Amino acid sequence: MNSRLQTEYLRAMGIRQWVAREAPACAEEGRVAVEHPGSGRPGLKIPVAAPDWNELQQQVESCTRCALHETRTRTVFGVGNREADWLIIGEAPGRDEDREGEPFVGRAGRLLTEMLFAAGYQRKDVYIANILKCRPPNNRDPSPEEVACCHEYLEHQIALIRPVLILAVGRIAAHNLLNSDLQVGRLRGRVHRYGERQIPLVVTYHPAYLLRSPLEKRKVWEDLQLAQAVYRDHIAGITDN
Numbered sequence: 755m756n757s758r759l760q761t762e763y764l765r766a767m768g769i770r771q772w773v774a775r776e777a778p779a780c781a782e783e784g785r786v787a788v789e790h791p792g793s794g795r796p797g798l799k800i801p802v803a804a805p806d807w808n809e810l811q812q813q814v815e816s817c818t819r820c821a822l823h824e825t826r827t828r829t830v831f832g833v834g835n836r837e838a839d840w841l842i843i844g845e846a847p848g849r850d851e852d853r854e855g856e857p858f859v860g861r862a863g864r865l866l867t868e869m870l871f872a873a874g875y876q877r878k879d880v881y882i883a884n885i886l887k888c889r890p891p892n893n894r895d896p897s898p899e900e901v902a903c904c905h906e907y908l909e910h911q912i913a914l915i916r917p918v919l920i921l922a923v924g925r926i927a928a929h930n931l932l933n934s935d936l937q938v939g940r941l942r943g944r945v946h947r948y949g950e951r952q953i954p955l956v957v958t959y960h961p962a963y964l965l966r967s968p969l970e971k972r973k974v975w976e977d978l979q980l981a982q983a984v985y986r987d988h989i990a991g992i993t994d995n
């Protein structure tokens with residue numbers, strides 16, 4: 755049976771057909787193919803030579819790997835302590851971030867700052883980055899291809915920071931870091947592991963969601979307490995050794 759006929763039969767039977775996704779256009783030569791560090795997802799590319807902070811920032815500022823470079827105002831690299839123990843990862847720049855070049859500004863950003871303060875941190879104590887460095891038009895969800903193109907930058911940031919803990923903020927961050935499509939409500943409340951270093955990862959709601967659903971703030975407080983407990987265990991483990 756030819757593949758077109760087979761596809762039509764399967765569609766008529768209500769069976770969803772999985773099709774291998776082609777490598778994104780940004781997967782160029784000169785890079786080494788590796789699995790997605792957090793999930794075993796194949797096809798993402800990490801260059802052999804890791805850049806330092808300045809090189810990495812310059813690469814991002816001049817990046818044209820995906821079409822988002824055509825509509826961005828500024829790239830949003832990341833901000834904070836480059837030796838932080840806590841790495842906060844959100845989804846993608848919104849309108850305010852695109853204008854200011856900094857992640858988590860505006861109302862949602864102020865709420866994240868309050869969340870961190872409740873956990874005993876100021877913004878300058880942690881590092882804050884996003885899955886994507888450029889704003890998707892109209893704040894739409896990032897496409898898998900855009901995430902794949904941009905993933906290398908985040909991976910280098912993680913390698914340079916070597917955080918003790920990752921806090922994945924919101925659905926897009928959680929899904930892409932954990933290669934999962936479960937709801938945030940089912941991913942939060944437990945400790946995941948990310949990458950070869952098995953970095954503890956805690957999922958919580960995005961502050962933009964909390965602005966719409968303030969009753970969920972209690973759950974975010976529970977998530978932050980979980981993150982604090984994981985971090986304290988790590989510090990206690992170092993002290994004991």
Ligand code: SF4
Pocket residue numbers: 814817818819820821822823829886887888900903904
């Ligand atoms: S989103 Fe990432 S991959 Fe796409 S142009 Fe911006 S920096 Fe490059």
